[in-house]
Amino acid sequence: MRLKKNEKYVVFGAEEWRVTVGKLYEVAGKVCGRALYDGGLVKGRKLAKASKLKSMAEIESVLKNENLAEQVQVERDIILVKGSFEGEALKPSLKPRCFYLAGVLAALYSACSGKDVKVEETDCIAMGKKECRFVVRELKWYEKMKEVMEVI
Amino acid sequence: MLKDVIMLGSVALLLYMGWQVEKRKRATHKSILTKLSMFYFALGISILMYYIRDFYVANEALDLLFYRIGAMFQGLSFLLIFLFSIDIFYSESRFKMPAYILAFLIFVMFSIGMWTFHLEREMQVFYLDKKYEVTRVFFPIEIEKIIITLIGIFASTLPTLSFVIYGLRDKNSRKKAFLYATGMVVMFAGSMLCYLISPLLARSLYLVGAIICYYAFKMR
Numbered sequence A: 001m002r003l004k005k006n007e008k009y010v011v012f013g014a015e016e017w018r019v020t021v022g023k024l025y026e027v028a029g030k031v032c033g034r035a036l037y038d039g040g041l042v043k044g045r046k047l048a049k050a051s052k053l054k055s056m057a058e059i060e061s062v063l064k065n066e067n068l069a070e071q072v073q074v075e076r077d078i079i080l081v082k083g084s085f086e087g088e089a090l091k092p093s094l095k096p097r098c099f100y101l102a103g104v105l106a107a108l109y110s111a112c113s114g115k116d117v118k119v120e121e122t123d124c125i126a127m128g129k130k131e132c133r134f135v136v137r138e139l140k141w142y143e144k145m146k147e148v149m150e151v152i
Numbered sequence B: 001m002l003k004d005v006i007m008l009g010s011v012a013l014l015l016y017m018g019w020q021v022e023k024r025k026r027a028t029h030k031s032i033l034t035k036l037s038m039f040y041f042a043l044g045i046s047i048l049m050y051y052i053r054d055f056y057v058a059n060e061a062l063d064l065l066f067y068r069i070g071a072m073f074q075g076l077s078f079l080l081i082f083l084f085s086i087d088i089f090y091s092e093s094r095f096k097m098p099a100y101i102l103a104f105l106i107f108v109m110f111s112i113g114m115w116t117f118h119l120e121r122e123m124q125v126f127y128l129d130k131k132y133e134v135t136r137v138f139f140p141i142e143i144e145k146i147i148i149t150l151i152g153i154f155a156s157t158l159p160t161l162s163f164v165i166y167g168l169r170d171k172n173s174r175k176k177a178f179l180y181a182t183g184m185v186v187m188f189a190g191s192m193l194c195y196l197i198s199p200l201l202a203r204s205l206y207l208v209g210a211i212i213c214y215y216a217f218k219m220r
């Protein structure tokens, strides 16, 4: 999918992801997760715009198109994802590893609901679970304020 | 001439910031910013109305018409910035609905009062070019002044606090947050002083407040 004219895209395979991002997690831990989350937000906003996303029911096809996930199930504030690209690439791990996907999901959810949300992964296939489980919650006041301050 | 520069300068700055926030809001899907951009627009439009009414000193009906439109937009700007901070602080809490309803009620009452109550014009002492200013005659003026002052304090506390508390929390954007808080306080103080003492003071304070906010806005 072409998201924006005049912008270059490269293909980043699972193995490159495993080596690059795996190393980053080793040295930067949480910071790496946060950076990937922010990157995911940017990607998610573009995807929401390019696919004219209206409801969360449509996100499976969007994520599939991008090879980010294979199956997505949304139940209110819980999102279950099967075949996450990141989780698959970063197996095995003790902690959830789908921060980029969490960012994408947050942007898509925000675009559909109009709410500013944070998406946190609680279970991950990287940890040996069957699927990745994400919880959507509304931002705390200082998180909202932080986002506002970044824009204004 | 000086007055034109001050007033049109504030209008231009406020409208520009409103437009910029609106643009960035669209780029980032941050719906929470709508009320902030609308706050800038409403305040800018209200000052523009006050500017326009000065051309109609000789025509009482038109003068009062633009005054009323301006005052309504100013009330609207207070409402919007108040709701903005409610969205930040209380969006999940059970205080949200009561606070929204209370704010709307006050705004509606203010607007009804603005359009229906008798207004009188009188000469302003502080006004250098001897324009006329409006005196409202809702109830005894002392009571009205207390009520309007309380509304002003009520509406301005939360927005200012949201910037101050955030500034205390986050070292990196402390300066920016404090600048916004200062800019807001100056603009709110301008509104209140305009009502209580003289429009001359207020109009210069709007410009100062708008410049401070603009300076914070340009900080990265």
Ligand SMILES: [Zn+2]
Pocket (backbone or CB within 6 Å): A084, A086, A087, A096, A097, A098, A121, A123, A124, A125, A126, A132, A133
């Ligand atoms: Zn995962």
